[in-house]
Amino acid sequence: MNREKEIFIDLKERSYKIEIKRGLLEEIGKKIKKIKEYNKIVIITDENVGKFYLDRLTKTLREENFLVYDIIIPAGEKSKNLYEAEKVYNDLALYKITRGDLIITLGGGVVGDLGGFVASTFLRGIDFIQVPTSLLSQIDSSIGGKVAVDLPSGKNMVGSFYQPKGVFIDPELLKTLPTRYLHDGLGETIKCGLIRDKKLFELFENIKGDSEVLERAEEIIFGCCMVKKVMVENDEFDRGDRMILNFGHTIGHSIEKNYNYETYTHGECVSIGMCEITKISEKLGLTPKGTADRIKILLEKFSLPTTTTLSKEKILEGISSDKKNFGNKINLIILKDIGNGEIFKIDSKDLEKYIV
Template sequence: MKLDIDLAHSSYDIIIEKGIFSKLSDEIKKVFTGNKIFILTDKNVDKFYGDIVIKELETAGYEINKLVLEPGEETKAFFTLPKVYDELLNFKLTRSDLILTLGGGVIGDLGGFVAATYLRGVSFIQCPTTLLAQVDSSVGGKVGVDLDRGKNLVGSFYHPKKVIIDPNVLETLSDRVFNDGMAEVIKYGCIKDKEFFYKLLNYKNKEEVMNNIEYIIHNCCKIKKEVVEMDEKDTGERMKLNFGHTIGHALEQHYNYSKYTHGEAVAIGMYEITKISESYGETEKGTADIIKNILIKYNLPYKLDVDINEIKEAMKLDKKNINKKLNLIFIDKIGKSKIVQRVLKNE
């Protein structure tokens, strides 16, 4: 399966194909004519795919260097950047060379930010290895790092030359990491696609999900592609992709990224924001319960275990906070979303 993203200053393909990592060089050659490739990955991914990818690329004649980082959100931080830049300088990477991000959202976001800033911009290709990265963070050009006071507060819009997705790599994910990605999959149904939402709700088990995984990834990427093409710089329609994220990001930060995965925090955010919007009369009654049911089905949390006033300061630092008003994403009902401005006050 193939999708093309067509933007004013950039266009690239998303390739979704089981087993494509075994012919990675063929896809790279379509967009890259240089010789040096720098692979950025983490220990979890390297254990399964590092040697396979290096062997395939070296056999095709590329000169390869690899940096393996610690897994986890803590790595997506400013202090990691000098280490990566040093490795690029030691490898003598130039603007005619390539960075390849092999990993989940942390590696993709960090590697993309490095690509955007090193020598004022070098080419990169995304090879996302988690479901969350495949359906969300690898597509759309958002790259960045976290600060102590909040997530993704430093970053840029910088698009890859290509996104190469091999659904087979999901077989090596733990159930928790797989379900983490399902939270973002569910989000797409909530905001844009009622039929898709109810398909997800009706799948019998993980085996049935995996039997339909190419369709699931393709549908999520298709929705994101259409939104990004409409609003690349996140000033309007694209904000809807952050449904559940305002509370989710604040919750992640509250626990120093140690208690909840990103998807788990977003799951809680989707349920909690829908309870709030129902209480305002902005959302069809019973919608929060429908969301709760699908989150339970995919072993995702839904209940906020902290007083919302404790995380409101972090919510105010959200990038959607403009002129002291926070753009919150509500859904009218499953499949239909909207942006609503609210002033956050401690209660």
């Protein structure tokens, strides 16, 4: 029986539900009716996802008598910028979108981040709903209200915290995901296990391959969303424990930037970052010996990279502009053990000692 899983994100007046169910895409029109009586809905998607799912989503919305428009952006991280946001703003103005209307982001993390950022700023904020289509966006970027665009100086440098009115996750959409991008999402799912859910990490150690990942998608997505629920409810604005979700990201974002967001996907960079920071924390005696090797073996099982040829100087240069820096302090996320991540604060001037 295809039972729906629900997770309630309790943020007082900004609360919402995450709904997980195979075939949910066809029910979104009815689901939105229960949230609010909108008139116009604008779907923001990219040219790749749109080919598969735009017509199906439009159909379910029009069946509920919504007036539906769409905006299609180029696929890829290079679309997540202020220039592309301005084009979306202009389209919204052309469609005469008001604060009583709704944006739906249909796509992966780029579409969700860009569309959410636009929703948070157009007319000083209009409602939006996330319909994530990649594993990475289903377990991470669609949840928690972080919306942003990139600058040439770094990733997610301009953004806000703006919660969606709902997140609708249909695991069936993963079937059209290229293998590389399924693995890209696994980088972040494995991260969830490493920082807060040892059983989830061990589940991946026992999974035999991609087909089993897809078979157990609801279980995996639910587990990751529960990790993120706790983090977001305890620290909505990312000033405390929620930063633990950034395990692997400090080095990972530097790698992304150094390769101009082209050579590696986000999940691949996080994969490298998790291995590199754990090697360092092991040498410092902060993490049990053998942890980095255990992580490396699992990541490589899913064809994820675990090392970089970038120089220390290049990595440090990328880290220096990271948004997770606080004055002269940098928060590195390390593992006390598998399933137990923590924040390790260092002085910026000492960073070179830790990146080797």
